[in-house]
Amino acid sequence: MSALPVLSTAAPCDAPALARLAVECLRLELDTYPKPGLVSRIDSGSHDDMDAATFEASAAALEPHFAELAQAGAQGLPMDALRRIGLDAEAAMRAATGGVNTHRGAIFGLGLLVAAAGALAAPGCRLAPGALGFHVRARHARAILGGPVLLHAPGAQARRRYGVGGAPAEASAGFPTLYRVGLPALHRGRRARAGEEAARVEACLALIAALDDTNLLHRGGEAGARFARAEAAGFVAAGGVAQEDWHARAEALHRAFVACRLSPGGAADLLAMTVFVDRLERAP
Numbered sequence: 001m002s003a004l005p006v007l008s009t010a011a012p013c014d015a016p017a018l019a020r021l022a023v024e025c026l027r028l029e030l031d032t033y034p035k036p037g038l039v040s041r042i043d044s045g046s047h048d049d050m051d052a053a054t055f056e057a058s059a060a061a062l063e064p065h066f067a068e069l070a071q072a073g074a075q076g077l078p079m080d081a082l083r084r085i086g087l088d089a090e091a092a093m094r095a096a097t098g099g100v101n102t103h104r105g106a107i108f109g110l111g112l113l114v115a116a117a118g119a120l121a122a123p124g125c126r127l128a129p130g131a132l133g134f135h136v137r138a139r140h141a142r143a144i145l146g147g148p149v150l151l152h153a154p155g156a157q158a159r160r161r162y163g164v165g166g167a168p169a170e171a172s173a174g175f176p177t178l179y180r181v182g183l184p185a186l187h188r189g190r191r192a193r194a195g196e197e198a199a200r201v202e203a204c205l206a207l208i209a210a211l212d213d214t215n216l217l218h219r220g221g222e223a224g225a226r227f228a229r230a231e232a233a234g235f236v237a238a239g240g241v242a243q244e245d246w247h248a249r250a251e252a253l254h255r256a257f258v259a260c261r262l263s264p265g266g267a268a269d270l271l272a273m274t275v276f277v278d279r280l281e282r283a284p
């Protein structure tokens with residue numbers, strides 16, 4: 001008699017379940033506090049045009065579009081088809097928020113990961129470490145980099161002005177910042193035994209320190225982005241959430257970012273994506 005395979009913790013694999021997981025990850029990002037300059041359930045950070053309710057409305061509106069992306073991934077559809085679904089999702093986001101850009105970066109990056117999960121996930125099994133990012137790079141890198149550029153979008157302008165790759169570069173390379181920085185920081189944060197929210201704070205700060213975030217560049221220029229990255233790196237280097245007073249230190253950083261109107265929206269998106277990948281892949 002042949003041995004049955006040992007199944008690890010059940011991971012979702014059908015399109016509706018993957019979409020629910022994606023939305024749960026957006027909500028967990030919103031739940032996380034303190035995240036410097038970013039919107040949470042506690043306050044609106046550096047933003048006066050959106051709050052937690054705006055993000056809730058946006059996340060809920062995205063669920064059917066994530067399901068469509070998972071289905072498209074399962075059918076092996078190309079980037080053109082994913083882009084059309086992504087643009088519909090952006091329209092749904094704007095309708096739900098009265099025109100505010102809450103999740104455009106997450107629709108793009110998390111959307112690509114949801115499509116990859118639709119293609120790869122199998123009942124009851126976690127994926128191999130790195131599988132989702134590898135799939136996005138292998139299947140879509142060329143189309144992502146060759147895709148249309150929205151000339152007047154603040155992110156696109158920041159990418160041109162400061163010569164950084166932004167969201168398309170991160171996705172086409174298979175999410176290196178997520179895998180090399182976000183996931184290890186989430187696992188390190190868990191080892192500090194301060195709870196799951198603290199682990200997400202550790203991941204968020206590590207991502208801010210590492211990412212060329214076009215939102216920081218757009219709002220704060222090179223000096224603002226440099227300040228944000230150095231402050232976040234200082235928090236991590238000092239021990240992150242393993243420090244006894246980590247919460248007070250992270251709150252002080254939050255206030256400093258708000259005073260300069262800095263908002264690392266790209267790192268916030270990557271935090272949600274990190275949690276998504278952590279749920280679906282085995283730890284390395």
Ligand SMILES: CC(C)(COP(=O)(O)OP(=O)(O)OC[C@H]1O[C@@H](n2cnc3c(N)ncnc32)[C@H](O[C@H]2O[C@H](COP(=O)(O)OP(=O)(O)OP(=O)(O)O)[C@@H](O)[C@H]2O)[C@@H]1O)[C@@H](O)C(=O)NCCC(=O)NCCS
Pocket residue numbers: 047069082083085086087101102103104105106107108109111112147148149150153154155156157159165166167168170211212213214215218219263264265266267269270
């Ligand atoms: C491919 C696009 C998504 C590229 O868009 P864009 O040309 O704008 O380029 P980027 O800035 O590089 O990326 C867009 C958003 O991605 C987030 N982001 C920023 N840096 C990075 C990074 N290094 N890596 C990954 N992701 C990154 C970020 O999104 C978050 O911030 C937004 C909120 O910011 P906020 O400051 O409040 O608001 P703004 O409206 O920008 O202005 P102000 O209020 O300050 O005045 C929010 O979206 C967060 O999610 C970047 O903004 C796109 O062009 C595209 O093609 N989309 C089509 C859909 C598609 O192809 N989908 C594929 C399948 S799903």
Ligand SMILES: Nc1ncnc2[nH]cnc12
Pocket residue numbers: 029030037038039040045047102103106263264265266268269
């Ligand atoms: N919580 C948040 N605050 C501000 N911008 C964001 N973009 C994605 N999540 C965000």
